Amino acid sequence: MDVASAADVSKSTVSLVLQGSPLIREETAARVRAAANRLGYVYNRRAADLRRQSSNTIGVVINDLMNPFFAEVLVGIERKLVEADYITLMAHTGEDLELQEKLLRSMREHHAAGIILCPVFGTSPWLLKEVRAWGIPLLVLVRSLGKGTYDYAGSDNERGTFLATQHLLAQGHRQVGFLGGQTGAVFDDRLRGYRSALKKRRVKYNARLVCSAKPDRQGGYQALLHLLDVQPRPTAAVCYNDIVALGALAALGERGIAAGQDFAIIGFDGVQDTAHSNPPLSTVDIRPGALGESAAALMLKRLQHPNSGQLQYLAEPKLLLRQSG
Amino acid sequence: MDVASAADVSKSTVSLVLQGSPLIREETAARVRAAANRLGYVYNRRAADLRRQSSNTIGVVINDLMNPFFAEVLVGIERKLVEADYITLMAHTGEDLELQEKLLRSMREHHAAGIILCPVFGTSPWLLKEVRAWGIPLLVLVRSLGKGTYDYAGSDNERGTFLATQHLLAQGHRQVGFLGGQTGAVFDDRLRGYRSALKKRRVKYNARLVCSAKPDRQGGYQALLHLLDVQPRPTAAVCYNDIVALGALAALGERGIAAGQDFAIIGFDGVQDTAHSNPPLSTVDIRPGALGESAAALMLKRLQHPNSGQLQYLAEPKLLLRQSG
DNA sequence: CTGAAAGCGCTTACAG
DNA sequence: CTGAAAGCGCTTACAG
Numbered sequence: 273m274d275v276a277s278a279a280d281v282s283k284s285t286v287s288l289v290l291q292g293s294p295l296i297r298e299e300t301a302a303r304v305r306a307a308a309n310r311l312g313y314v315y316n317r318r319a320a321d322l323r324r325q326s327s328n329t330i331g332v333v334i335n336d337l338m339n340p341f342f343a344e345v346l347v348g349i350e351r352k353l354v355e356a357d358y359i360t361l362m363a364h365t366g367e368d369l370e371l372q373e374k375l376l377r378s379m380r381e382h383h384a385a386g387i388i389l390c391p392v393f394g395t396s397p398w399l400l401k402e403v404r405a406w407g408i409p410l411l412v413l414v415r416s417l418g419k420g421t422y423d424y425a426g427s428d429n430e431r432g433t434f435l436a437t438q439h440l441l442a443q444g445h446r447q448v449g450f451l452g453g454q455t456g457a458v459f460d461d462r463l464r465g466y467r468s469a470l471k472k473r474r475v476k477y478n479a480r481l482v483c484s485a486k487p488d489r490q491g492g493y494q495a496l497l498h499l500l501d502v503q504p505r506p507t508a509a510v511c512y513n514d515i516v517a518l519g520a521l522a523a524l525g526e527r528g529i530a531a532g533q534d535f536a537i538i539g540f541d542g543v544q545d546t547a548h549s550n551p552p553l554s555t556v557d558i559r560p561g562a563l564g565e566s567a568a569a570l571m572l573k574r575l576q577h578p579n580s581g582q583l584q585y586l587a588e589p590k591l592l593l594r595q596s597g
Numbered sequence: 598m599d600v601a602s603a604a605d606v607s608k609s610t611v612s613l614v615l616q617g618s619p620l621i622r623e624e625t626a627a628r629v630r631a632a633a634n635r636l637g638y639v640y641n642r643r644a645a646d647l648r649r650q651s652s653n654t655i656g657v658v659i660n661d662l663m664n665p666f667f668a669e670v671l672v673g674i675e676r677k678l679v680e681a682d683y684i685t686l687m688a689h690t691g692e693d694l695e696l697q698e699k700l701l702r703s704m705r706e707h708h709a710a711g712i713i714l715c716p717v718f719g720t721s722p723w724l725l726k727e728v729r730a731w732g733i734p735l736l737v738l739v740r741s742l743g744k745g746t747y748d749y750a751g752s753d754n755e756r757g758t759f760l761a762t763q764h765l766l767a768q769g770h771r772q773v774g775f776l777g778g779q780t781g782a783v784f785d786d787r788l789r790g791y792r793s794a795l796k797k798r799r800v801k802y803n804a805r806l807v808c809s810a811k812p813d814r815q816g817g818y819q820a821l822l823h824l825l826d827v828q829p830r831p832t833a834a835v836c837y838n839d840i841v842a843l844g845a846l847a848a849l850g851e852r853g854i855a856a857g858q859d860f861a862i863i864g865f866d867g868v869q870d871t872a873h874s875n876p877p878l879s880t881v882d883i884r885p886g887a888l889g890e891s892a893a894a895l896m897l898k899r900l901q902h903p904n905s906g907q908l909q910y911l912a913e914p915k916l917l918l919r920q921s922g
Numbered sequence: 923c924t925g926a927a928a929g930c931g932c933t934t935a936c937a938g
Numbered sequence: 939c940t941g942a943a944a945g946c947g948c949t950t951a952c953a954g
Contacts, residue, residue: 282941287933297939314731317706318643319931323946329707332687338869343668350689354696359703362657362687364675371679378684381642382654406639489873518873525875544663548814548843550850550875607925612949622923644947648930 279307290315321383330571331361331379331387333372335415339488339515341541341560342390345413348564349388356572358385367392373399380406386571390414393456409574411583413567416457423574423583425567427558429458432589433465436510436538436556439591441473445536447502448475449509450482451495452516459512462540466510487512492519500527508536508597514543517553521596525550536597542590551595558587604632615640646708655896656686656704656712658697660740664813664840666866666885667715670738673889674713681897683710692717698724705731711896715739718781734899736908738892741782748899748908750892752883754783757914758790761835761863761881764916766798770861772827773800774834775807776820777841784837787865791835812837817844825852833861833922839868842878846921850875861922867915876920883912 276283281304288296289304296304307313321327330353334342350360361384363375372392376399379387387403390413397418403410404422411423433450440448450466453459463482470477483498485491492511496519499506511517517539524531531537532551539546542557566585574583601608606629613621614629621629632638646652655678659667675685686709688700697717701724704712712728715738722743728735729747736748758775765773775791778784788807795802808823810816817836821844824831836842842864849856856862857876864871867882891910899908 283932284934284942285940287931288940291933295939300939315706316647316708316931318708319647319946320933321946322641322644322647322930322948323932323934325946329686337668337672338665340663340665340668343662343665347662347689347691350687351691354688354700354703359707360687361654362675362685363679364672366672366676375679378679381640382684383641383643489870493873518870522873522875522877531875545814545843545870548818548847550847550856552847608948609926609950610924612947613924616949620923625923641947644930645949646930647932647946648948648950650930 274311275304275308275313278311279304327383327385328358329361329382329384330358330568331363331376331382331384331389333363333365333375333379333387333389334413335365335367335372335390335392337364339513340543340545341513341515344543344560345564345567348561348566349568350564352565352568352572356568358572365392369394376403380408384408386411386575388413388567388571391417409571409578411567411571411574414458414563421582423570425563425570425585426458427563427587428589429461430465430468432540432556432558433462433510434469435465435589435591436540436554436597437466437469438472439593440508440510440536440538440597441469441475443508443536443597445506445508446475447478447504447506447508448481449496449499449502449506451499451509451511451520452483452485452491453487453512454484462512481506485516487516489515489519489522492516493523494519496520496523497527507534508538510538511540514539514541514546514553514555517555517596518545518549521549521551521553532595532597538591538597540589542592546592546594549596554594554597555592556589557592558589563587599636600629600633600638603636604629652708652710653683654686654707654709655683655893656688656701656707656709656714658688658690658700658704658712658714659738660690660692660697660715660717662689664838665868665870666838666840669868669885670889670892673886673891674893675889677890677893677897681893683897690717694719701728705733709733711736711900713738713892713896716742734896734903736892736896736899739783739888746907748895750888750895750910751783752888752912753914754786755790755793757865757881757883758787758835759794760790760914760916761865761879761922762791762794763797764918765833765835765861765863765922766794766800768833768861768922770831770833771800772803772806772829772831772833774821774824774827774831776824776834776836776845777808777810777817778812778837779809787837806831810841812841814840814844814847817841818848819844821845821848822852832859833863835863836865839864839866839871839878839880842880842921843870843874846874846876846878857920857922863916863922867917871917871919874921879919879922880917881914882917883914888912
């Protein structure tokens with residue numbers, strides 16, 4: 273540390289000054305700070321972290337950033353983390369199981385203080401156990417996996433689709449489809465919400481009305497086309513998520529069907545794009561940005577209290593009605 | 598290093614084995630590896646980096662992840678980086694100048710080996726100089742700033758809007774608007790392309806036809822509404838980027854104007870969303886994912902050759918015609 | 923082919 | 939109030 277000799281003190285003193293310790297006389301501190309500035313000293317956080325066995329890096333592993341929902345969640349996480357003087361080690365799995373493992377291991381080597389993970393479809397709960405065995409706090413995002421007791425941030429999926437379906441039913445629709453998604457707890461829960469709304473209104477569940485598809489625009493597009501072939505022809509659909517709904521809107525447009533008038537569509541997530549789609553999309557809003565911030569907040573809390581019980585955030589879904597339904 | 602004693606060798610030997618050095622006899626190496634496995638040894642990359650003064654972390658600073666263009670670019674960058682065994686330190690500025698400075702400094706403290714930056718509007722070229730003075734390689738993404746000689750990855754903006762405008766003109770449109778964007782080199786270049794296509798066809802440039810607005814869906818929506826008030830009424834518009842175009846589509850829908858038939862719209866970027874918008878959007882495709890990968894590749898190259906001349910990637914724009922124009 | 927020693931840039935008891 | 943020393947987990951000359 274050149275600063276030490278320049279200020280004519282020991283390394284220890286410099287370190288103490290930089291940490292703002294009150295132990296050092298103000299005069300000395302000032303001299304040190306001046307020297308540090310003059311020499312363009314830059315703090316080496318890695319060395320410090322190594323010595324004190326700490327880290328202010330959080331790993332965030334996302335499966336699909338192409339989905340604006342996750343982009344908004346990520347932004348929320350990152351914002352909160354930066355606020356707390358943490359920094360984000362970000363990685364994208366693209367639904368690739370092997371890659372996910374590699375990425376997780378890499379984050380470990382890099383000494384992430386914690387990991388926020390939205391697991392790839394088909395992730396073994398065993399993997400989560402392993403990560404925790406590493407001794408690094410894990411928060412599962414959105415896609416809950418088995419009934420582990422890990423920290424979790426997501427939304428009340430069943431309630432969300434329940435609200436959407438209920439609304440459609442109240443509008444008088446009787447042939448209501450369910451579009452997109454294919455597997456995983458999120459899908460199961462959202463489908464369950466749909467079914468329970470049906471049941472409550474005593475509308476019979478019809479499996480042909482649920483059109484499974486990849487949870488993206490393309491999937492939504494195709495799913496809606498399928499749905500249109502069902503007889504009697506459905507008049508509404510609730511969607512697995514917003515991008516599926518957006519894809520469905522495209523399909524309706526192509527068929528010359530006016531969304532909102534001739535056919536009602538409701539999405540799920542409350543992604544910003546929905547405010548200015550054609551037409552503006554009704555959706556179940558779970559506030560993706562806030563979800564991200566909450567996830568980060570939970571992780572921060574966990575870091576503070578490594579041994580407290582399971583932490584959880586469940587976004588309360590709100591029906592956001594616009595043109596499409 | 599417990600592994601050393603467990604395998605009954607010195608730390609040096611362990612280190613060498615882990616690096617796959619051929620110096621160590623296979624028998625010894627095997628013993629060391631076995632011990633490492635047994636003890637669940639995990640390599641401490643930070644310690645290694647500290648010692649050898651290296652880093653395999655790249656900082657990526659993005660201004661607006663809400664724009665799917667940047668999400669796709671980021672995914673491209675990250676993929677390429679991971680492939681090369683680097684890891685991504687990601688940060689989001691949200692167009693906040695102060696935050697951008699803080700983030701950059703933070704990446705420095707964390708010893709990023711390089712920084713890929715899409716600068717906030719209004720960033721002083723001086724900031725870029727400073728980062729380079731830090732001795733950390735900088736690659737500017739998309740938004741070129743002044744005529745510094747920094748490494749750069751972006752697209753040929755002027756040519757892109759030229760192609761789009763030319764196409765619209767060839768279709769017979771004479772009142773062609775330019776929608777969205779408000780400042781910066783990207784805006785200037787794209788507007789210039791528009792103007793030069795006009796000029797080539799000897800169509801008079803009309804300032805009332807360029808409707809500046811924030812480069813997002815909302816901005817596009819409003820810009821199109823403005824454009825519709827111009828007399829004689831325009832019949833087409835080229836947009837600053839895809840999300841502006843998507844917003845414009847929403848406005849057209851609201852007014853009951855059929856995009857592609859009654860009014861032509863062309864976007865810019867080639868974001869995936871455009872394939873399934875309502876209607877599918879014609880756009881100037883600059884392949885965001887490939888752009889991201891190229892940016893990362895350039896950074897990797899720079900790290901290899903710190904002193905080679907300026908590195909640059911300029912995406913070749915391709916007109917991608919779909920329903921909307 | 924392997925080990926002992928020094929050192930990366932910090933922090934933190936421990937003395938004084 | 940300040941300094942000397944040890945140590946975080948590695949790597950890398952340097953010996954042998």
